[in-house]
Amino acid sequence: MHRFYAPDIECAMLLPEEEAQHCVRVLRLVPGDIIEVVDGKGNLFRCKIVEASKQKCEVEIVDRLTIPPHWNCNITIAIAPTKNADRLEWMVEKCVEMGVDRIVPILCRYSERKVLRVDRLQKIAVSAMKQSLKTTLPVIDELTPIADVIRSGFDGQRFIAYCDKDTERKNFVKEYAAGGNVLVMIGPEGDFSAEEVALSLANGFQPVTFGESRLRTETAGIFACAAVHSKIQMTKL
Secondary structure: OOEEEOOOHHHHOEOOHHHHHHHHHHOOOOOOOEEEEEOEEOEEEEEEEEEEOOOOEEEEEEEEEEOOOOOOOOEEEEEOOOOOHHHHHHHHHHHHHHOOOEEEEEEOOOOOOOOOOHHHHHHHHHHHHHHOOOOEOOEEOOOEEHHHHHOOOOOOEEEEEOOOOOOOOEEHHHHOOOOOOEEEEEOOOOOOOHHHHHHHHHOOOEEEEOOOOOOOHHHHHHHHHHHHHHHHHHHHO
């Protein structure tokens, strides 16, 4: 069944214009057809199309089901945007497919990208949410100074992953307590500065490594998200 995103579906009973065009002009659905609609807030609606035109698709809600995220904890990835925007977009897509609650692009001393199109990332997140059959849309923040993230008072385990082998770092997979809220902070291609690391440690972040291989920034983001889900799944076996 075709799935669409409409954050105000209960109030408006309409698909947003872009979704309506895809529904009517591309998929050629007509009044009487049944579709699925998610609001990004954990709700799935079965809807019947009652009116369809080139720019408008009005529906009637037939059924509603609340489906909370299956990981039952808050997963936040704070990551410095890559110089190549496509790589960050790919990471956002894959993390949303697996399941993530928040992605925070962070501005660091050695950041190579200091301008970011968050609207594009949000569109990618919507597409990945629908494709992976989720009902909750993760929050994607505007580009945020790293100090603000460090001092945010996140309620859960907080980790900073970096490459300095002269500092004692523990294995992230072993340190993460499965099922708990988690914030993982990943730096730019040039890594975090010594001052950023020091500020993080002073505010309760645990220094970790993702293994012996040196990973690209976007790969590290995907690894962190996948590792959290793997440990959660292991507790269910």
